[in-house]
Structures are given as structure tokens and as C-alpha cells.
Amino acid sequence: MCRAEAVDWPLEAYVDYVNNNHDESPLYLFDRGFADKMNIQVGKDVDGASYWPPECLGEDLFGVLGEQRPDHRWMIVGPARGGSTFHKDPNATSAWNGVLTGSKYWLMFPSGPGIPPPPGVILSEDSSEITSPLSIAEYLLSFHELARQTPGCREGICYAGEVLHVPSGWFHLVLNLEESIAITQNFVPRAKLPDVLQFLRDTPDQISGFKDDIEDAYSLFEDRLKDKHPEILSKALEILDKRSNPRAKWEELTKADDDGDEPGAFSFGFGGDDESDDED
Ligand SMILES: O=C(O)CCC(=O)C(=O)O
Ligand SMILES: [Fe+2]
16 A cells, blocks of 8 residues: 555555546655565665665754654655645755656745745745645746746756755745656754754644654654764754844854953954854
């Protein structure tokens, strides 16, 4: 059986559907259990592994959660015209998406404080809901031109053998240009740890993909990091602290330095140990 949207189908039935449908928005297969079902081993150090995450993307700090990590990998299969409407990936994770067969068109926008959502995408007040009532085809017909002229817009096509990085927080829309099979995996790189911690801590009602018995994902993640990567954790918490308390950042920039300036004397924070590595 495989999972296509809300329905479990025998794989043959889905393949039959892919080969014979003319739907404008075809059902998309998104199966998180594919590795077990197909007996595929994943991971560079795993015997007989079929694939592993691209090493250039760095570590995956959700790895500290072991079996308790939220859902993080999917096989994605669908016919031409299928795809994903605008969304951000869950829990402020980053992702990579490797195309095995076919090709996909990507339309992406960075996000950050003060950056509005892409044209035609409306967020609820707390940003928890994305209202994009249009199908991919309707979106592209009505908003594609405007989207392409919007600052920050990135677009491109990935063909078989190519892998795309989706940075944490970026909006993306994906369209299969032909029948495609892809594998995607979500991860937490060090540079985005503050974002993930902030998401888990401040928007617990938006957390998704954890098993039901995990009630406090933030504390679980923080405890595991404290145990396994205490320095990475404390650096991330320091960045978070400055974000939630801009005054602390200002005081750091203006505090007396060690070479005898008067307390309160202004000094520029160049070369300081600030958020400068909170970037990709
Ligand atoms: O349709 C695709 O391949 C993109 C999937 C995606 O964005 C996701 O899994 O979050
Ligand atoms: Fe995504």
C-alpha cells in the first residue's frame, strides 16, 4: 500500500491512476514509510545503503532525537501537473529534494521578519494557516508573472539526478513537468537551529509530524542537545535570546569594552561574536 494524500492505495492502483488520469490537480503520492516498505537502507555509514543525504548540507541536528524525531523522509510520486502548492516545510526544518525520474519546476521565496508572503498567498494572523485556495495551475495562470517580478523570487527546473536545497522558512511551490519520482528529506542544519528551537518553543500548536506520545517537543529536543551538543545548543540559545530581547543586543553593542572605555561608552560591535554565523 502507498499513501496518496488522505488515501492508502495499492501501488498498482496508483500507477494505473498516474497512467490514465487527466485531472487538473492529480493526486500526489507522498509516502513516509517507503524505506521500510521497500527495505531500503539509508545513511552513509549503513551497510548496503541505497542513498544518504548530500554531505554538503551538513549535519542534521534532529538526529539527536533518534526514533522520536518527527516524520522526515518521503518518496514523492506523481504525474505531470501534480505538485505542491505554496507552503513552508514543517517545524522550521530545511529540506533537500532529489529528483529520481522526470522533472520539477520550483518557485521559491525567502522568508524573514518583514518579508511578505508570495503574491497570492495569504497567511492567517498567527501565520499558522496558509490560504492559497488556488490550484497550482490557477496560481500560475493568475500570479506567475507577478511572482517572478517580486524581489527574492527564485525559480528553476530540477531534472533526474539533481538535488535542490529548500532553506528553512522558504515558501515553495512545486510542479511536476512530467511524471516524476523524487525523494525528500527534512533536516536541521546548525545555522537554522535557533529557528527550529524558536518554532518549537513559541508555536507549539503548529508543531507537526511527532508521534502522539511526545507532548513537549521543545524540551525533548533541548534536553537531547544539552546532552550531545551542549556548545551548539548554548550558541543557538544565545542567538534566540538576542532575538527575543533586542535590548540585550543593543547593550552588548554599546557596553564598555575591556580596554578601559568608560561604562556606557559607545563602541561598534565589529568582529563581535554576534549573529553573523546565523546565516546559510
Ligand atoms: O512536490 C515536491 O516534490 C515538493 C515536495 C515538498 O515541498 C515537500 O515535501 O515539502
Ligand atoms: Fe516542501
